[in-house]
Amino acid sequence: MSSTPSSLKLEAAPAPLFEELPSRTAEDAGETRHHGSGHRARLRQRLLEGGPEALLEHELVEYLLALVIPRRDTKPLAKQLLAEFGGLSALISADPESLMRVPGMGETTIAALKIVQATALRLLKAEVTARPIIASWQALLDYLRADLAHINVERVRVLHLNSKNMLIRDELVSEGSIDQSAIYIREVIRRALELGSASLILVHNHPSGDTQPSRADIAVTRDIVEAGKRLNIAVHDHVIIGAKGHSSMRAMGLL
Structure with a gap:
């Protein structure tokens, strides 16, 4: 007596109600989701139209940091840095080791601050070297203070x-x-x-x-x-x- 095998029908498992998200890395965990493109555009517009004086001190630092941390609200970090070091001049003059101790800072953000410092010193030194020192004494003092004061x-x-x-x-x-x-x-x-x-x-x-x-x-x-x-x-x-x-x-x- 012969018999034919029954055909087996495989059914897909029901879809989960919630999809499991991939695990976040330590770097991701330190990044806050930020949708402030409009705010940054307004800062950029004020800077381009009004010049450096159009932005507050923390806004200058905030916008600079935003260039190297594009997906994060950088205003809290900017305010923390200014409070920690006591102002913009002291902040950009701070040594990398001190900057690294601030949560949220890394090599890229520190390099951004240091390139600002290097550029400022070059500009100030150019004023010193263009004329006799005695005739540009205030320019010399400005350069020395930027380099050594902090x-x-x-x-x-x-x-x-x-x-x-x-x-x-x-x-x-x-x-x-x-x-x-x-x-x-x-x-x-x-x-x-x-x-x-x-x-x-x-x-x-x-x-x-x-x-x-x-x-x-x-x-x-x-x-x-x-x-x-x-x-x-x-x-x-x-x-x-x-x-x-x-x-x-x-x-x-x-x-």
Whole structure:
């Protein structure tokens, strides 16, 4: 007796009511979904039509960050950064390690801030090198403050000038701790002879913000002045830069 096999009919399983979403990466988890294209367009329009003064400080940072974090509301991060570092100048001057400690910051966002700083310093330095230093003293102070006022270690720079008081070299000669750095008289004079410098301006910063010269500052400056005199190398000034201003040893009658 023969029999024919029954045909089997396979039915598809019922569709789930909710589709399972793929797991989010750590990077995705730190990103907030943002639909602020209209807001950013308005910021862009205000910037293009009204210039830099048309945007508030946090809006400048917000728009800059938006260029490198396109799918995130960058206003909270911009405000946090400004509050953390105390303003725009201090923010763009902050070292990468300090910036990295702020949640939400990474190499790309830090690089965006650093390119702003580099561009600003180039523009300010161009003003300094275009004319004799003595005729562009305020431009020099603006450049030095942008470069040194907000860093958290002490740095010493020597500006070398030719016989027409034009800047021929701006050199970092020492970087130290939060409250001291070394400057060697022999090295300063040797370098001046190598470059054919007619005169010098000494510069260093005080991370504490207090721009009053210390006894050591005064002593080493006077030693450099005396060493330079023997070789017809003048020292125009020693400028100390702080977060809230500067002091000039020549203006204070210390040279």
